[in-house]
Amino acid sequence: MSKESSPASVExxxxxSQSPAHALRLLEKVxxxxxxxxxxxxxxxxxxxxxAHAVVxxxxxxxxxxxxxxxxxxxxxxxxxxxxxxxxxxxTTDVAGLKIDAGAESFAVRQGTVAAYLDELDxxxxxxxxxxxxxxxxxxxxxxxxxxxxxxxxxxGIPADVRTDAVRNIIGRAGTVRAAADLITPMxxxxxxxxxSVAEVVRTRMGQAVLDLLVSPVINGVYSTDPAQISxxxxxxxxxxxxxxxxxxxxxxxxxxxxxxxxSRVGGLEGGMFTxxxxxxxxxxxxxATLVRNSPVTxxxxxxxxxxTYTVTSLGQxxxxxxxxxxxxAAPALELINPLLASEAQISAEDTSNSIALxxxxxxxxxxxxxxxxxxxxVNKNAPLTAKALTHSTAKWPWLANEAGPGTHVVRLSFGxxxxxxxxxxxxxxxxxxxxxxKDASKILGVxxxxxxxxxxxxxxxxxxxxxxxxxxxxxxxxxxxxxxxxVGLDVVxxxxxxxGLARVIxxxxxxxxxxxx
Numbered sequence: 194m195s196k197e198s199s200p201a202s203v204e205x206x207x208x209x210s211q212s213p214a215h216a217l218r219l220l221e222k223v224x225x226x227x228x229x230x231x232x233x234x235x236x237x238x239x240x241x242x243x244x245a246h247a248v249v250x251x252x253x254x255x256x257x258x259x260x261x262x263x264x265x266x267x268x269x270x271x272x273x274x275x276x277x278x279x280x281x282x283x284x285t286t287d288v289a290g291l292k293i294d295a296g297a298e299s300f301a302v303r304q305g306t307v308a309a310y311l312d313e314l315d316x317x318x319x320x321x322x323x324x325x326x327x328x329x330x331x332x333x334x335x336x337x338x339x340x341x342x343x344x345x346x347x348x349x350g351i352p353a354d355v356r357t358d359a360v361r362n363i364i365g366r367a368g369t370v371r372a373a374a375d376l377i378t379p380m381x382x383x384x385x386x387x388x389x390s391v392a393e394v395v396r397t398r399m400g401q402a403v404l405d406l407l408v409s410p411v412i413n414g415v416y417s418t419d420p421a422q423i424s425x426x427x428x429x430x431x432x433x434x435x436x437x438x439x440x441x442x443x444x445x446x447x448x449x450x451x452x453x454x455x456x457s458r459v460g461g462l463e464g465g466m467f468t469x470x471x472x473x474x475x476x477x478x479x480x481x482a483t484l485v486r487n488s489p490v491t492x493x494x495x496x497x498x499x500x501x502t503y504t505v506t507s508l509g510q511x512x513x514x515x516x517x518x519x520x521x522x523a524a525p526a527l528e529l530i531n532p533l534l535a536s537e538a539q540i541s542a543e544d545t546s547n548s549i550a551l552x553x554x555x556x557x558x559x560x561x562x563x564x565x566x567x568x569x570x571x572v573n574k575n576a577p578l579t580a581k582a583l584t585h586s587t588a589k590w591p592w593l594a595n596e597a598g599p600g601t602h603v604v605r606l607s608f609g610x611x612x613x614x615x616x617x618x619x620x621x622x623x624x625x626x627x628x629x630x631x632k633d634a635s636k637i638l639g640v641x642x643x644x645x646x647x648x649x650x651x652x653x654x655x656x657x658x659x660x661x662x663x664x665x666x667x668x669x670x671x672x673x674x675x676x677x678x679x680x681v682g683l684d685v686v687x688x689x690x691x692x693x694g695l696a697r698v699i700x701x702x703x704x705x706x707x708x709x710x711x
Contacts, residue, residue: 216487220510223271223483227501227513244269247516248505250490250529253281254695255686256520257473258310258702260482266706268516270482273507275489275521279474282655282688285467289555289649291596293586293603294466296551296653297695299323299459306696308460314472321461321592326568326585330363330410331637335577338636340566343407346450349429350411350571351395351403353447360407368402372443375399380440384433391428392421398442406573414571414582416693417549418611424667427692463592493517493529495680502682516682518706522657523689530677530685538676540669549609549655550618552580552630555648559600560640564588570637579617580606580633601648604638606630623652 227246245268249260252274264270278284284296300307311317328343341363346353352360355372364372375398384394391412395404404420412420412428425433435445450458462468477484485507492506501513519526531539568589572578586603587594593603608626609618617629627650635642670690677683684705688694691701 216485217508217510219483219485220273220488220508220512223485223510223512245515246271246501246513247518248273248503248512248514249518249520250493250505251275251281251520251687252279252484252486253520253687254283254470254473255281255688255691255698255702256518257470257477258699259518259520259684259686259706260477261473261480262703262706263516263518264477264480264482270477271512271514272477272482272484273488273490273505273512274484274486275525277486279484279486280467280470283466283470284653285465285470286553286651286653288553288603288651289601291555291593291603292465292467293553293555293593293605293651295553295651296655297466298584298586298590298605299461299466300695302458302460304696306700310699311462311469314469314476316462316468316472319463319468321463321590323459323461323568323589324564324591324594326564326588328568329566329570330407330573331570331576331578332363332406332410332573333576338576338578340570340637340639342567343411343571346447347407347411348432348446348450349391350407350409351399351429351442351446352407353443353450355399355403355443364402364406368400368406371400372403375442376444380436385437389425389433390421391423391425392419394425394436394442395420410571410573413574413610414607417581417607417609422612461590490529493519493533493683495533495683497681516706517684519683519685520687520702522687524657526685526687526689530673533680533683534676540673540676548615548618549607549611550626551653551655552606552608552626553651553653554604554606554627554630554634554642555597555650556602556604556642556646557600557648558602558640558642558646561585561588561602561638562599565639566637572637578633578636579615579629580608580637581610582607583634583637585638604634606634606637618654621654626652 247263247268247270249256249270249272252272256272257279260270260272282296286293286295302308308317308320311320327345330341330343331338333339342359344352344357344359355369355375361369378398391408392404395408408420412418431449432445435448436442439445439448474484488507490505490507494504496502501515503514503517505512505514505517519529527540564585566585569582569584571582572580584605586605587597597603609615617626631642631644631647673685677685686702686705688698691697
């Protein structure tokens with residue numbers, strides 16, 4: 194097999210080493226331990242408070258966070274993960290001898306939620322800063338592709354200063370004049386409370402050019418969705434209030450950003466974000482929790498009058514528990530939840546299926562040492578490229594550059610958008626996607642890449658990516674909370690409930706299980 198298509202598999206260490214047969218043996222062990230715990234207690238045992246049992250269904254970040262908190266409050270914890278590895282959308286892979294994130298690679302620094310949690314896990318010393326390289330934007334047509342640095346203090350592409358050369362070069366003089374009207378147009382008082390999408394706010398305040406040429410590429414590239422589909426509050430917490438206080442969208446952005454240098458608003462972990470998954474798994478196992486891979490859950494039943502109210506079925510084994518946390522994506526979660534609800538209270542399963550792919554290339558190309566496109570590039574939807582974004586990982590993360598060495602570079606290209614069809618992604622043909630990634634990377638970076646330059650490659654696919662929370666998602670969350678109220682001890686966590694972003698996922702999971710063990 195040629196070097197550019199050499200196989201690279203998602204890491205299969207102790208975090209992903211259990212076969213289905215081994216999973217079945219573990220489930221049998223958990224079931225028997227539960228029976229012993231409740232049915233064969235001695236007089237001495239009766240004098241001791243017994244640990245209630247909690248089953249966490251799903252071993253992504255939300256599930257692992259919830260499991261750790263439950264274990265710390267005294268629960269006996271079992272985590273059931275349907276796949277052969279933990280972490281969910283946080284993944285790792287080894288390509289050409291480099292350990293590379295094959296999913297989420299960073300976290301938002303704002304409010305310090307993630308940093309504080311990493312400190313709890315004794316990972317604060319591993320928090321990595323970016324190089325500070327700025328992001329770029331690609332636009333153009335079949336005749337010409339043009340690259341521009343993104344405005345340094347923009348938020349989601351919304352410029353804090355619309356009169357800079359960086360903004361003018363992208364949206365043109367007419368677009369700049371229209372955007373500047375934001376500075377003198379009164380702010381609608383209705384905007385303090387009414388429902389607003391990102392697109393509506395940007396179009397009204399700064400015009401269509403800012404929306405199409407600056408904001409849409411960011412929202413599409415980072416969140417795989419359209420700015421008309423997400424609320425301003427979900428995309429940029431605090432921006433609405435800042436607009437009311439400053440009377441301008443640009444000034445509101447400036448207030449939130451406080452002229453922060455490029456790259457300072459996100460952080461990562463040395464060794465990759467999957468280090469977080471490894472730490473959570475190790476701490477759970479060391480604390481006595483049982484973690485089972487390859488154990489899909491097919492049913493959850495509830496009996497309010499039973500001594501142990503919940504029964505969880507996986508691989509034919511029935512596991513009893515006083516608490517259940519469902520930490521799966523929306524569709525499988527609702528398949529477990531709806532049978533527990535009255536027909537009039539059941540939650541409709543919104544079609545969130547999508548096909549997103551991440552193509553990772555490790556290339557031998559010294560011409561990229563100078564980072565010709567900064568830390569990465571967002572692609573305007575009208576540009577003649579299939580990739581929606583590219584991250585030049587070795588330009589973004591100094592720790593990875595040090596591991597790769599001079600001349601060796603890691604680039605990650607994102608393909609597909611939520612709610613849109615992308616044939617090359619949906620075909621499942623990894624080889625075709627890598628070929629396309631090489632071509633698109635050449636155009637985006639302005640440096641011709643050849644197959645012989647590729648030392649290794651890998652494709653990571655996602656079928657359940659969650660868009661930023663829109664009004665429909667917010668309403669569904671409210672409906673779900675009301676429907677679950679009678680089911681004491683059942684919690685639901687995950688990005689489809691909390692919204693995207695590691696900070697939101699961690700915070701919501703911890704709030705959901707914030708209760709002392711019985």
